[in-house]
Amino acid sequence: MNIVILTGAGISAESGLATFTAADGLWNGHRIEGVCTPDALERNPDAVCAFYDERKSEAASAEPNPAHIALAKLERFWQETGKGEFLLVTQNVDDLHERSGSINLIHMHGVLNSAFCMECGWQGPRHGRLEGNRECPACERDALRPDIVLFGEAPRHLRQIEAALEQCDLFVAIGTSGTVYPAAGFVEIANTKGAETHRFDTRLADGSQHFDNCYVGEAGQTLPNWVNEMMGDKHLGWNLTPEQKAGFIREMEECGAHVTFYCEDMVRYLTNIGLDAEEMPDGSLRLYDQTIEPTQPEWGVPGIYAPDVLSAAIEAYGLDLKTEMLGRGFGHRDRLNQLARSWNDA
Ligand SMILES: [Zn+2]
Structure with a gap:
């Protein structure tokens, strides 16, 4: 190539x-x-x-x-x-x-x-x-x-x-x-x-x-991930630094429960803290090798549901957190802190 x-x-x-x-x-x-x-x-x-x-x-x-x-x-x-x-x-x-x-x-x-x-x-x-x-x-x-x-x-x-x-x-x-x-x-x-x-x-x-x-974000953040992928390291997993993990938690906390985002905005959130995310042609969001489907709420606009992004993260990490505790309406500070701790211990 x-x-x-x-x-x-x-x-x-x-x-x-x-x-x-x-x-x-x-x-x-x-x-x-x-x-x-x-x-x-x-x-x-x-x-x-x-x-x-x-x-x-x-x-x-x-x-x-x-x-x-x-x-x-x-x-x-x-x-x-x-x-x-x-x-x-x-x-x-x-x-x-x-x-x-x-x-x-x-x-x-x-x-x-x-x-x-x-x-x-x-x-x-x-x-x-x-x-x-x-x-x-x-x-x-x-x-x-x-x-x-x-x-x-x-x-x-x-x-x-x-x-x-x-x-x-x-x-x-x-x-x-x-x-x-x-x-x-x-x-x-x-x-x-x-x-x-x-x-x-x-x-x-x-x-x-x-x-x-198109990868949105500072090249110093997005490019190293892409280069790793090009080098055949397909499963980067979620090899995040503690700062990136903290950033992810912070962003998700700010999203709060029941919040949908335009996919483009969510992609920007995630790439800004160094995560490999992109908007797919069908409106779904790719986060590393996971696909998060857009929601169609009765109120508001169709978009990416913030709790779904967090659930994808939990699944990717194989974290020992009960997803029913999070459901589709997280936003509970204790749960997020628990998640942050488990990442930082990993
Ligand atoms: Zn000369």
């Missing part, structure tokens, strides 16, 4: 790196036309260099998060077991993927830790500041610029990326919009070729309908 993964600003945002917001035309307070365009580079190269020097030092002090680490782990597993091709494409210019151990990696928008010469074409690693220090090591002219794709310049390696997409069986977009280029174009190629497509994002945003599966 050949895999192509595309990561965007969302995955770096979880490591604390600021993201560009097209809505207000600002990046961390800078107007983009002043610092991120070929025009700006021509007018005031040092200002452009200073801007990217700042991004570079921010990236240097950021750490990879569990999502970066999970992707490197999946790549290693894919190669060691000869499962197929693995290509990671990122729109990010930081080096968090490299520092996590990713190897087959394309930076389609360039990298912060590199420069090239506008006069002679020299290109190479550059870790220090560029502002006021733009002398090219090859031709000695003051012509170095950040090795970054500025707004209005063409993304790199598109031919190689498209070739990989045409051969892929699985395309995964993480922390990047599904409606705008390039993710929109990539998922289109993958769909045309009959590949399975997954998306990881903090919300079910526009464009989700183009993907077979």
